[in-house]
Amino acid sequence: MITIRDVAAAAGVSVGTVSKVLNNMYVKPNNRKKVETAIQDLGYQVNTYAQGLRAQQTYTVAVIVPDLVNPFFALLVNYVEQVLAAVGYRLLVCNSHCNADRELAYINMAKQNKVDGLISISYSNMDEYLEADIPFVSIDRHFRYPICCVSSDNDMGGRLAAQKFIDTGCRNVIYIRNGSRLLGETLKRGKSFMEVCERAGVNASGMDFGEETTLTRQQIRKIYDFLEHSVRDGRLIYDGIFTSSDVHAVAVERKLRDMNIRIPEDVQIIGYDGLRVLNTGDYAVSSIAQPVKDMAVACVDALVKMIEKKPVEDGVILPVRFVDGGTTR
């Protein structure tokens, strides 16, 4: 009887490549043709084998993000899909809207081998549902278990923003954030920012607009309100505003413009993410740019290693850089 190994040998490709062709995964057109020719030449019976192979692995990975409205999440998913496809995996996308129930459904799929693994930006309390043997890569967030965490260098990001404000003579700065207060890398953005400012004698405060990760209309209104009430004698009391994301920074810039406050002359703004207008234009604001493509590569690299039962590092921290988007001097 002809086996999958015979097909691989005849086609001059690996057994994995034949398996991918049988399962309609992406394979280089050239290799696909070789495999199809070998299958025809040898008269290989596809179906039974294909099903046998499928039972072991689904070649499907799920990514959990809060939404695809924030362009940072959309870019991350874009690159994760691209890198996964290149190694023969398909991608299920779960927009959790920070709903823990939706996230749990996908964790259960992993437990039942309906997906091979998970990549997650999650802010839910799901420590107790994770198990050590699920291939799981976390972005930014730490868990009770030693789970592989990929992030940008948030500590460095906070320091770069602080240094920019110090170097340009700011005297009274503020960090504006919202999002989870669960233990994670992103908390370091504000922490190191305020520490560096204070050490340099610059007055620094922090404003926390709540635990919701997605910036809702209500939260934007709260930020607007806060800015309106931060005026004394016709002038904004802050001369430097650092925000936890570029989406926040764009909201701040829009409101200050409406209030006829000059940017960057009267107040400077630095966001976090390094997003460009429609992802192709200029930087939306001055920002700390995360290496989103490298983060996607690191996530997929770690996850595939886990699926293949190979050892992985506990954490991957990737460098950030300051980018000038016209809202700083």
Add this chain to the structure above:
Amino acid sequence: MITIRDVAAAAGVSVGTVSKVLNNMYVKPNNRKKVETAIQDLGYQVNTYAQGLRAQQTYTVAVIVPDLVNPFFALLVNYVEQVLAAVGYRLLVCNSHCNADRELAYINMAKQNKVDGLISISYSNMDEYLEADIPFVSIDRHFRYPICCVSSDNDMGGRLAAQKFIDTGCRNVIYIRNGSRLLGETLKRGKSFMEVCERAGVNASGMDFGEETTLTRQQIRKIYDFLEHSVRDGRLIYDGIFTSSDVHAVAVERKLRDMNIRIPEDVQIIGYDGLRVLNTGDYAVSSIAQPVKDMAVACVDALVKMIEKKPVEDGVILPVRFVDGGTTR
């Protein structure tokens, strides 16, 4: 023996809801609890039934888009996922990068019942691979078969852009596009734009930058080059530029600003899509806004009907509107 119907009756929910719980689909937390309680109370054996149910349907749908870098595609996928999740389906995302092989792999999955259906923005020549009985919803694109096509009112979009230029006294306008020339709704953008302009005595031309759907760096450079060579006696020869997407319009605006051409005083720009800066700020440019959320709802509605063997309309065309993003007078 306890059946799934007994569980549904005891929990006071439909058989479909029990099936979703067994398959880890999203179910309202309240209903999930009722089903789990009924399963325990009755001592229902989950696994065998769950597998039996799964064989019929995967509750998984694939969406094919060129990429998630263009925010229009990312928003569309965001809403498609949201609407699908509400009716108990998961979403596989395929970024085709206009590679027909990748699209075909997902069409084959549908043929083999590995996904229940497809929603596709495709510009590949895949007419011959589609079959009448695959649940398939196309966005913008027509096929040889009568396949359900969801789009915005591209004819209206072209007319709105033309009317704006006519009303503000433009004399020499141009339509700049790239993307597939295969039969589809988007071709109407330029066609009706030019017809309306010409009928009003406004000189209108069209510039086609090739078949690639994604605006690559090379294509942006071509647009820059074209604009640089469209200057006579220190002035741009066009006073109105309409583009096939907002991403194009942002590229045009950036280049003209670098050339010290005043927008909207010397030249007006209108894009297509209606995207906001980082999806939350101001409109990136003046534009024809597509109702992206309504389009997602229409796609899912039609697809689920097809999966359930119910009749659907051949085409859904949704209204567009002009939005002022500061690049028009």
